[in-house]
Amino acid sequence: xxxxxxxxxxxxxxxxxxxxxxxxxxxxxxxxxxxxxxxxxxxxxxxxxxxxxxxxxxxxxxxxxxxxxxxxxxxxxxxxxxxxxxxxxxxxxxxxxxxxxxxxxxxxxxxxxxxxxxxxxxxxxxxxxxxxxxxxxxxxxxxxxxxxxxxxxxxxxxxxxxxxxxxxxxxxxxxxxxxxxxxxxxxxxxxxxxxxxxxxxxxxxxxxxxx
Amino acid sequence: xxxxxxxxxxxxxxxxxxxxxxxxxxxxxxxxxxxxxxxxxxxxxxxxxxxxxxxxxxxxxxxxxxxxxxxxxxxxxxxxxxxxxxxxxxxxxxxxxxxxxxxxxxxxxxxxxxxxxxxxxxxxxxxxxxxxxxxxxxxxxxxxxxxxxxxxxxxxxxxxxxxxxxxxxxxxxxxxxxxxxxxxxxxxxxxxxxxxxxxxxxxxxxxxxxxxxxxxxxxxxxxxxxxxxxxxxxxxxxxxxxxxxxxxxxxxxxxxxxxxxxxxxxxxxxxxxxxxxxxxxxxxxxxxxxxxxxxxxxxxxxxxxxxxxxxxxxxxxxxxxxxxxxxxxxxxxxxxxxxxxxxxxxxxxxxxxxxxxxxxxxxxxxxxxxxxxxxxxxxxxxxxxxxxxxxxxxxxxxxxxxxxxxxxxxxxxxxxxxxxxxxxxxxxxxxxxxxxxxxxxxxxxxxxxxxxxxxxxxxxxxxxxxxxxxxxxxxxxxxxxxxxxxxxxxxxxxxxxxxxxxxxxxxxxxxxxxxxxxxxxxxxxxxxxxxxxxxxxxxxxxxxxxxxxxxxxxx
Numbered sequence: 086x087x088x089x090x091x092x093x094x095x096x097x098x099x100x101x102x103x104x105x106x107x108x109x110x111x112x113x114x115x116x117x118x119x120x121x122x123x124x125x126x127x128x129x130x131x132x133x134x135x136x137x138x139x140x141x142x143x144x145x146x147x148x149x150x151x152x153x154x155x156x157x158x159x160x161x162x163x164x165x166x167x168x169x170x171x172x173x174x175x176x177x178x179x180x181x182x183x184x185x186x187x188x189x190x191x192x193x194x195x196x197x198x199x200x201x202x203x204x205x206x207x208x209x210x211x212x213x214x215x216x217x218x219x220x221x222x223x224x225x226x227x228x229x230x231x232x233x234x235x236x237x238x239x240x241x242x243x244x245x246x247x248x249x250x251x252x253x254x255x256x257x258x259x260x261x262x263x264x265x266x267x268x269x270x271x272x273x274x275x276x277x278x279x280x281x282x283x284x285x286x287x288x289x290x291x292x293x294x295x296x
Numbered sequence: 297x298x299x300x301x302x303x304x305x306x307x308x309x310x311x312x313x314x315x316x317x318x319x320x321x322x323x324x325x326x327x328x329x330x331x332x333x334x335x336x337x338x339x340x341x342x343x344x345x346x347x348x349x350x351x352x353x354x355x356x357x358x359x360x361x362x363x364x365x366x367x368x369x370x371x372x373x374x375x376x377x378x379x380x381x382x383x384x385x386x387x388x389x390x391x392x393x394x395x396x397x398x399x400x401x402x403x404x405x406x407x408x409x410x411x412x413x414x415x416x417x418x419x420x421x422x423x424x425x426x427x428x429x430x431x432x433x434x435x436x437x438x439x440x441x442x443x444x445x446x447x448x449x450x451x452x453x454x455x456x457x458x459x460x461x462x463x464x465x466x467x468x469x470x471x472x473x474x475x476x477x478x479x480x481x482x483x484x485x486x487x488x489x490x491x492x493x494x495x496x497x498x499x500x501x502x503x504x505x506x507x508x509x510x511x512x513x514x515x516x517x518x519x520x521x522x523x524x525x526x527x528x529x530x531x532x533x534x535x536x537x538x539x540x541x542x543x544x545x546x547x548x549x550x551x552x553x554x555x556x557x558x559x560x561x562x563x564x565x566x567x568x569x570x571x572x573x574x575x576x577x578x579x580x581x582x583x584x585x586x587x588x589x590x591x592x593x594x595x596x597x598x599x600x601x602x603x604x605x606x607x608x609x610x611x612x613x614x615x616x617x618x619x620x621x622x623x624x625x626x627x628x629x630x631x632x633x634x635x636x637x638x639x640x641x642x643x644x645x646x647x648x649x650x651x652x653x654x655x656x657x658x659x660x661x662x663x664x665x666x667x668x669x670x671x672x673x674x675x676x677x678x679x680x681x682x683x684x685x686x687x688x689x690x691x692x693x694x695x696x697x698x699x700x701x702x703x704x705x706x707x708x709x710x711x712x713x714x715x716x717x718x719x720x721x722x723x724x725x726x727x728x729x730x731x732x733x734x735x736x737x738x739x740x741x742x743x744x745x746x747x748x749x750x751x752x753x754x755x756x757x758x759x760x761x762x763x764x765x766x767x768x769x770x771x772x773x774x775x776x777x778x779x780x781x782x783x784x785x786x787x788x789x790x791x792x793x794x795x796x797x798x799x800x801x802x803x804x805x806x807x808x809x810x811x812x813x814x815x816x817x818x819x820x821x822x823x824x825x826x827x828x829x830x831x832x833x834x835x836x837x838x839x840x841x842x843x844x845x846x847x848x849x850x851x
Contacts, residue, residue: 119481124477125407125473128507132472132507132510133511135508136512137515138512139511142544142545143516147538147541151538157536227529227536228530231522231528231529235518235530239518
């Protein structure tokens with residue numbers, strides 16, 4: 086484990102080298118405490134979840150009080166989204182396997198599972214695109230069409246970001262990378278985010294397609 | 297084992313020193329706090345000038361000073377600047393960043409880099425907002441941006457407004473994540489939650505509100521921008537959309553926003569009163585639970601802004617009752633402050649005067665708030681100057697008075713020099729008289745039926761409006777002694793020393809201004825931040841410091 090600047094385990098009899106680090110520590114003098122980045126990320130995801138909650142509330146209210154105008158088209162098919170849901174849930178499992186593999190120092194397995202996860206995410210996005218191109222309505226056709234695209238599009242952006250994160254993590258887990266079996270914040274953060282995005286999709290699927 | 301933190305010698309770094317730090321991407325929470333404070337104050341001057349335009353226009357019944365469109369732009373900018381660029385950044389960002397790490401006994405916030413990012417989102421957002429006025433006109437739909445008004449007024453100003461508010465909301469969320477992590481996770485070992493100074497609790501509550509409600513506003517504004525740019529119809533009744541949904545989503549943020557502006561002020565005033573009354577804060581535990589109750593209730597009262605928007609009776613009943621309930625925890629806090637003052641050895645300096653002014657103004661604003669929660673009364677005064685008067689009693693008479701009080705209280709810590717108290721008292725007198733003269737008549741105007749957000753009014757309202765404008769002029773003048781005081785004191789003020797108020801909270805137990813690492817040695821462990829009036833032998837600060845910091849924590 087590397088010693089962070091300002092580490093309390095360092096003694097006062099600091100060598101010139103640690104003093105040099107110490108001056109870097111001036112800029113980052115919050116470093117002498119435990120790592121709370123996962124806590125921060127979790128708090129951020131609560132906030133992000135509230136954005137979705139607002140969208141869901143808006144959609145449900147529209148559903149309850151705004152009738153679909155006569156002649157307006159708003160129909161969704163179920164097969165492709167259901168396959169997509171299965172893909173995302175599966176990708177959560179594979180990401181979990183990747184994390185497990187890394188913690189047991191099996192780098193190759195970890196990188197393989199990461200690629201599988203990224204592939205599943207990309208497949209989900211491709212499926213979403215196919216659905217978009219085959220829907221009988223456009224963004225501004227009616228209220229529900231707009232809401233559908235806003236909700237799935239906002240989620241799709243999250244998935245896209247997640248796939249990029251997975252690829253970055255995949256790159257960082259190479260032999261010379263910064264993510265190792267003991268220092269794996271990047272992977273854990275991406276994993277938590279990915280589970281969050283999957284969870285949001287399950288709710289979204291339920292509200293948008295099944296309800 | 298008693299390990300001390302390595303003392304870091306002064307060594308050349310890339311970080312600038314002196315006042316240049318304030319323009320740098322500094323990670324030091326104290327620098328960031330001052331950046332928030334100065335940036336916020338500059339926007340306060342801009343927002344104040346905009347208020348001056350409004351009051352000058354309203355000095356006569358016809359729109360002769362500016363055109364009606366300009367008036368609408370000015371009132372929109374005034375509201376947005378004052379709320380999102382002055383009060384929220386200063387009362388949360390400035391004092392929160394400066395004080396919270398001291399209070400929890402840390403060297404910095406939990407995420408220093410995120411902290412700097414959060415601050416540096418504000419100046420661009422502010423410039424963006426102001427610049428919209430010069431490139432084709434800013435938004436005209438008020439700080440609420442209600443559709444269909446916001447959809448039908450010129451699009452560019454409104455879109456820039458949305459962008460700016462999104463940036464400011466993001467900044468606010470990042471700040472809140474930092475505060476929650478710092479208060480909950482970064483406390484010095486041995487310091488319990490119920491021993492924290494009250495401002496920590498206020499900031500914790502505020503930050504929970506920010507994290508839960510601001511994202512909803514962000515999502516809503518994104519949908520609104522779709523309506524404007526892509527011509528979707530979420531909130532456009534002409535396309536089958538629903539304006540009331542916008543109002544619900546908007547107020548789901550914007551009612552808690554009132555608590556985001558006023559809860560930190562509650563916390564700050566709870567720090568200031570005990571010091572200058574030399575008494576422990578009365579009812580610490582009830583204060584904490586009151587804050588938490590306000591947080592919970594604050595999230596479920598939003599629709600009291602919408603009693604005239606066709607809300608069904610059950611909704612009116614629920615939101616009236618829930619809103620009225622907020623008076624209970626707020627009242628508890630009010631009486632606790634009075635009890636803190638009761639029998640105290642009160643030093644009637646500028647900080648104390650502004651704090652007492654806050655109590656007075658806030659209780660008046662609170663009473664009109666309870667009145668507004670009652671449906672029959674609210675329907676009568678909805679969208680009149682009564683609401684404007686009530687709102688300003690809360691945010692100006694409440695929060696801004698506390699900001700000034702805090703400035704007099706903490707300026708010695710920020711700069712190492714005292715502010716001049718005579719000038720401070722003049723500042724208080726002018727502000728207090730000007731404020732009440734400006735906003736008290738607006739309650740009568742509202743009761744008589746003068747609508748808000750209109751550049752012209754019925755001539756029968758002239759006298760009251762002119763009184764109000766005179767008050768506004770006094771408020772503008774009151775800024776002069778403050779500015780002179782700050783500039784003069786920075787250069788030639790009396791040396792403050794480490795602890796000019798003999799206060800017990802941890803920020804005073806270090807030099808003024810504090811070193812980069814906050815304390816040269818160990819962070820003091822302050823179990824009783826309000827231990828005034830305790831016999832000298834009972835409170836031993838020296839013995840509580842000297843434990844090793846964070847060494848028990850897992851990495």
